[in-house]
Amino acid sequence: MDNQNRKISRQLTKSGIPTKTDLKPFLPSSKRKRKGAYALIECFEEIPCDPCFSACPFKSVKEFANLNDIPVIDFKKCTGCGLCVPECPGLAIFLINEDRDDGKATITIPYEFLPLPEKGEQVWALNRVGEIEGEAKVVEVKTYSKKNHTTVVTLLIPREKVLTIRHFRRKDQNER
Numbered sequence: 001m002d003n004q005n006r007k008i009s010r011q012l013t014k015s016g017i018p019t020k021t022d023l024k025p026f027l028p029s030s031k032r033k034r035k036g037a038y039a040l041i042e043c044f045e046e047i048p049c050d051p052c053f054s055a056c057p058f059k060s061v062k063e064f065a066n067l068n069d070i071p072v073i074d075f076k077k078c079t080g081c082g083l084c085v086p087e088c089p090g091l092a093i094f095l096i097n098e099d100r101d102d103g104k105a106t107i108t109i110p111y112e113f114l115p116l117p118e119k120g121e122q123v124w125a126l127n128r129v130g131e132i133e134g135e136a137k138v139v140e141v142k143t144y145s146k147k148n149h150t151t152v153v154t155l156l157i158p159r160e161k162v163l164t165i166r167h168f169r170r171k172d173q174n175e176r
């Protein structure tokens, strides 16, 4: 079954929150995960949109047969450059790097709130419903261009949470 015709869970249909089974077809192999960062596109609605395709300089996002197709990455071509992350208007692309020896991973998240966090800051890592999953350290804050105001923030997180953590909240003054 290809990704366009895959079965989706009741949970994803009802709440928009994917299960691990929903995510599986969009993840690279374990071998590819050991080769460095990869993009994970979590765009499950068939919407007429394709900036992810044009944003990738390596043609890693497969060509759409139809503008409503679900984007799919060719992990043989994805270099993990991260350029697609700030270009998605739906904030649906994440960059994950599990290629570490310390049991941790990094996740790069598109972030459109101000003020921005600072490198080294401890923040609350949140799951898809906004619940706190634990603390995370901000390891990079990057804005690619003046034209694109979406900043990308990279967090250091436990590796077992790479499919869970999708956002963060800065700590209040009294939480620091």
Ligand code: SF4
Pocket: 038, 039, 055, 056, 057, 058, 059, 060, 061, 073, 077, 078, 079, 080, 081, 082, 083, 084, 085, 095
């Ligand atoms: S991370 Fe880079 S190479 Fe991979 S899909 Fe995104 S833009 Fe393309």
Ligand code: SF4
Pocket: 041, 042, 043, 049, 050, 051, 052, 053, 071, 087, 088, 089, 090, 091, 092, 093
């Ligand atoms: S740019 Fe984002 S919202 Fe648009 S198709 Fe690609 S992943 Fe989906």
